[in-house]
Amino acid sequence: MFSYIGRRASHSILSVIGLLTLVFFLTRLTGDPSALYLPLDATAEARAAFARLNGLDQPIPWQFAEYLKDLLHLDFGQSLRQNRSAMEVALQAFPETLKLAFVAITLSTALAILVGSLAAARPGSLFDRIASIASLAGASAPDFWVAIVGILVFAVGLEILPTSGTGSWAHWIMPIFVLMLRPFGLLVQVVRGTMLSALASPYIKTARAKGLRRQTIIFGHALRNSLLPVVTVAGDLATSLVNGAVVVESIFGWPGIGKLMIDSIIQRDFAVVQSTILVTATAIFILNIAIDLLYAFLDPRIRY
Amino acid sequence: MKNKHDSILKGEGPILKIEGLTVDFLSNDEPVRAVDNVSFNVNRGETLVILGESGSGKSVSTSTVMDLVDCPPGDIVGGSCLFDGTELSRLDAEGRRNINGRRIAMIFQDPLAYLNPVYTVGRQIAEVFESHDAAHGKQARANAIELLRRVGIPEPESRVDFYPHQFSGGQRQRVMIAMAIALKPDILIADEPTTALDVSVQAQILDLLRDLQSETGMALVMITHDLEVAASMADRIIVMNGGKIVESGLAQEVFSNPQHPYTRRLIAALPHGEAAETSHRRSTDLTGATLLKVQHLTKEYVLASGAFAGKRTFKAVDDVSFEVRKGETLGIVGESGSGKSSIARILLRLNDPSFGEAIYAGENIFEMSGKCLVAFRRKVQMVFQDPYGSMNPRVNVRAIISEPWAIHRDLLPRSKWKDRVAELLDLVGLRPEHAERYPHQFSGGQRQRIAIARALASQPELIVCDEAVSALDVSIQAQVIDLLADLRTRLGLSYIFITHDLPIVRHFADRILVMKQGKVVEEGPTSALFSAPRHEYTQSLLKAVPKPKWLMSTEAPPAVPGAPRPERTRNGSVAG
Numbered sequence: 065m066f067s068y069i070g071r072r073a074s075h076s077i078l079s080v081i082g083l084l085t086l087v088f089f090l091t092r093l094t095g096d097p098s099a100l101y102l103p104l105d106a107t108a109e110a111r112a113a114f115a116r117l118n119g120l121d122q123p124i125p126w127q128f129a130e131y132l133k134d135l136l137h138l139d140f141g142q143s144l145r146q147n148r149s150a151m152e153v154a155l156q157a158f159p160e161t162l163k164l165a166f167v168a169i170t171l172s173t174a175l176a177i178l179v180g181s182l183a184a185a186r187p188g189s190l191f192d193r194i195a196s197i198a199s200l201a202g203a204s205a206p207d208f209w210v211a212i213v214g215i216l217v218f219a220v221g222l223e224i225l226p227t228s229g230t231g232s233w234a235h236w237i238m239p240i241f242v243l244m245l246r247p248f249g250l251l252v253q254v255v256r257g258t259m260l261s262a263l264a265s266p267y268i269k270t271a272r273a274k275g276l277r278r279q280t281i282i283f284g285h286a287l288r289n290s291l292l293p294v295v296t297v298a299g300d301l302a303t304s305l306v307n308g309a310v311v312v313e314s315i316f317g318w319p320g321i322g323k324l325m326i327d328s329i330i331q332r333d334f335a336v337v338q339s340t341i342l343v344t345a346t347a348i349f350i351l352n353i354a355i356d357l358l359y360a361f362l363d364p365r366i367r368y
Numbered sequence: 369m370k371n372k373h374d375s376i377l378k379g380e381g382p383i384l385k386i387e388g389l390t391v392d393f394l395s396n397d398e399p400v401r402a403v404d405n406v407s408f409n410v411n412r413g414e415t416l417v418i419l420g421e422s423g424s425g426k427s428v429s430t431s432t433v434m435d436l437v438d439c440p441p442g443d444i445v446g447g448s449c450l451f452d453g454t455e456l457s458r459l460d461a462e463g464r465r466n467i468n469g470r471r472i473a474m475i476f477q478d479p480l481a482y483l484n485p486v487y488t489v490g491r492q493i494a495e496v497f498e499s500h501d502a503a504h505g506k507q508a509r510a511n512a513i514e515l516l517r518r519v520g521i522p523e524p525e526s527r528v529d530f531y532p533h534q535f536s537g538g539q540r541q542r543v544m545i546a547m548a549i550a551l552k553p554d555i556l557i558a559d560e561p562t563t564a565l566d567v568s569v570q571a572q573i574l575d576l577l578r579d580l581q582s583e584t585g586m587a588l589v590m591i592t593h594d595l596e597v598a599a600s601m602a603d604r605i606i607v608m609n610g611g612k613i614v615e616s617g618l619a620q621e622v623f624s625n626p627q628h629p630y631t632r633r634l635i636a637a638l639p640h641g642e643a644a645e646t647s648h649r650r651s652t653d654l655t656g657a658t659l660l661k662v663q664h665l666t667k668e669y670v671l672a673s674g675a676f677a678g679k680r681t682f683k684a685v686d687d688v689s690f691e692v693r694k695g696e697t698l699g700i701v702g703e704s705g706s707g708k709s710s711i712a713r714i715l716l717r718l719n720d721p722s723f724g725e726a727i728y729a730g731e732n733i734f735e736m737s738g739k740c741l742v743a744f745r746r747k748v749q750m751v752f753q754d755p756y757g758s759m760n761p762r763v764n765v766r767a768i769i770s771e772p773w774a775i776h777r778d779l780l781p782r783s784k785w786k787d788r789v790a791e792l793l794d795l796v797g798l799r800p801e802h803a804e805r806y807p808h809q810f811s812g813g814q815r816q817r818i819a820i821a822r823a824l825a826s827q828p829e830l831i832v833c834d835e836a837v838s839a840l841d842v843s844i845q846a847q848v849i850d851l852l853a854d855l856r857t858r859l860g861l862s863y864i865f866i867t868h869d870l871p872i873v874r875h876f877a878d879r880i881l882v883m884k885q886g887k888v889v890e891e892g893p894t895s896a897l898f899s900a901p902r903h904e905y906t907q908s909l910l911k912a913v914p915k916p917k918w919l920m921s922t923e924a925p926p927a928v929p930g931a932p933r934p935e936r937t938r939n940g941s942v943a944g
Contacts, residue, residue: 264438265481266476266478266481266482267481267482267483267484267485269436269476269482270474270476270482270483270484270544270547271484272434272435272436272468273434273436273473273474274468274469274473274495274496274499274547275465275468275469275470275496275499276465276469276495276499277465277499278461280495280499285484285487288484288486288487289484289485363485364485364486364533365485365531
């Protein structure tokens with residue numbers, strides 16, 4: 065198992081390096097930061113001085129070589145906007161995203177497993193039909209629209225929830241709800257589908273012939289066998305949340321990594337863009353290994 | 369046996385009484401009647417065999433007793449199931465739970481599918497005790513270990529923590545049996561318990577069931593399509609066909625003097641029924657030229673090697689040599705893992721051999737390439753075990769049969785395809801209008817006929833049949849083999865007929881190769897091999913074919929009551 069993790073880690077380092085290279089050159093295509101950071105009437109000398117100070121006067125391949133050299137010393141560059149270490153900026157924002165992602169994905173998975181299993185236990189029942197409609201609506205509702213309508217109704221209209229920002233538990237409600245919608249909708253459909261086929265499988269007949277309780281059959285025997293596809297989809301959704309929910313964080317002014325990323329791109333704060341990518345890529349790599357290990361834990365036939 | 373019959377005759381009253389049971393399955397058109405007004409009793413301690421082919425309703429009627437029929441699509445139209453004075457259909461969920469697993473238990477055909485893959489066998493056995501509040505925690509686990517030991521799983525203390533996929537097929541069925549007998553039920557229903565197993569493992573499982581029955585005094589209801597298994601187990605027998613009971617009675621009477629035409633037909637299809645030496649299915653002319661000569665064929669697989677262990681290799685096929693002459697049928701017999709199917713796959717160039725050569729009509733198969741290989745593939749065809757799995761479900765029979773002509777362009781001009789498909793369908797006993805149907809619209813036997821028609825389409829010289837009739841019902845098996853024999857005579861074909869079932873090849877093969885663990889252990893003309901098997905493995909295979917129960921009990925001298933019955937003198941219950 066450890067050799068498996070080692071193998072996966074070495075593959076991931078290669079892909080992270082590739083990703084960073086791509087991001088480095090792509091960000092430089094967005095234009096010259098000095099156009100944004102200096103006043104419009106700045107002299108040519110001042111612009112040259114700014115470029116020299118930030119190493120922007122060198123040819124781009126040279127800049128890349130410098131960047132790689134600094135990476136080896138764990139120096140990830142300076143934020144132009146905030147004038148401090150870019151990695152510090154990224155690591156300050158990341159926990160905010162993680163908190164949001166963790167709560168949203170845990171709640172939606174737990175809820176989806178419950179709703180999906182109960183729906184599959186009685187296919188065609190009223191509960192099943194309501195669950196199907198609700199999950200389909202959740203999976204297909206555009207999150208920015210729900211977020212804006214939510215602000216209009218609960219913050220502007222009813223004035224029971226804050227419009228944006230952080231601070232109290234009330235600030236969590238709308239971002240979490242909007243983030244949960246899509247994962248919940250998708251996962252209910254996945255759980256229902258895999259549970260239906262699990263409940264039709266031969267070992268469930270055995271369980272019934274053994275005289276097990278109904279809830280043991282559904283949640284003990286069928287659910288455990290249905291979890292693998294659920295973990296795959298939930299893991300995929302978690303990845304997209306860890307990556308920073310750009311839209312939701314921007315709308316609700318949540319100081320997470322998604323908002324930081326989009327702000328830094330707009331501001332041409334190259335070092336911060338690169339650092340956020342490095343942080344999220346590493347997190348996604350760890351998440352993927354965790355999912356693989358979870359597979360092996362859930363299904364004894366899978367061994368690495 | 370005598371005592372048991374006496375108790376039945378004395379009339380303690382049946383433990384299970386089924387009357388007028390009728391079950392429909394709802395479909396888009398008319399509901400299909402799966403069980404039609406079926407009535408029978410199960411007496412305490414007896415073995416009742418329900419015999420029938422697929423679709424005869426034998427499984428549905430017992431599943432109804434266990435409430436395992438899904439409704440819908442199932443629909444229990446009428447009838448009553450009286451178990452020990454309780455009407456089963458009127459039970460609520462809790463009352464049902466008290467019967468299932470505790471008083472009536474069931475084992476199934478395919479233990480791998482019927483065991484939950486994600487839990488250890490120990491947990492699955494302990495669960496029976498825990499859900500019925502018979503034992504908990506450590507005690508339940510200890511009981512599970514004891515049960516595993518009883519059903520003959522070696523090292524039960526450690527194997528109790530293994531998962532189903534870590535056991536062999538025979539051991540999995542033992543685990544299922546352990547689970548079923550955990551609470552000493554009054555009735556054990558065994559639904560085709562040995563159908564998926566090798567013949568020697570089958571004998572062990574049947575022995576185990578008999579032993580457990582005499583130990584616990586439970587009634588055994590055994591569902592099977594296999595007449596030999598039925599004969600070796602049954603006190604009483606019920607024959608079902610098309611959802612109805614067509615015949616019932618004491619086993620010996622039904623077998624020796626069948627009344628209903630269907631039962632007669634079944635028993636006539638039994639491979640042991642006729643004198644094999646005069647079988648019409650063998651070739652008459654055995655002087656044909658050598659068509660295929662295989663020498664020193666070997667297939668090695670390299671197993672995963674650890675850091676300190678050297679490379680280990682596994683020989684699936686180990687130095688096998690044989691010949692097939694024109695117009696001859698060569699039977700290759702062996703149990704699962706004997707390498708017989710590997711040979712078929714290598715000869716068809718689906719896998720590559722490690723060593724060895726195979727000369728087909730003067731050319732080495734393994735060195736063929738390009739056009740030569742395409743031509744070879746036309747001349748050698750294969751018929752697989754599972755005709756459904758080997759056909760594209762989305763195209764109709766016409767497309768399936770004419771595909772060889774699309775590949776081998778020179779074989780037949782497109783204008784003649786339609787007529788030729790009709791001809792081939794006629795040749796294999798189907799009707800020309802079947803060409804427009806899809807594979808799922810046929811029965812298993814019909815599908816195998818289509819597979820044969822497809823093989824014939826490319827005008828082959830040699831057909832390799834890999835367990836081609838193993839999945840079919842007995843009477844259908846006989847029909848398909850008759851068809852193959854007839855085609856051999858008419859078209860001058862040769863066959864390599866691979867099977868695990870000795871009785872089948874007895875009537876069909878001219879020569880037989882017996883394989884074990886990749887090696888040929890015995891080879892010879894069929895009649896010689898059956899009358900005087902030289903190798904002990906062949907002898908054990910022949911012996912493993914179940915013998916009728918009444919013969920076993922009458923073989924013991926009746927004057928000595930304590931005489932050991934022959935079926936008990938097997939060697940230890942080493943798992944398969």
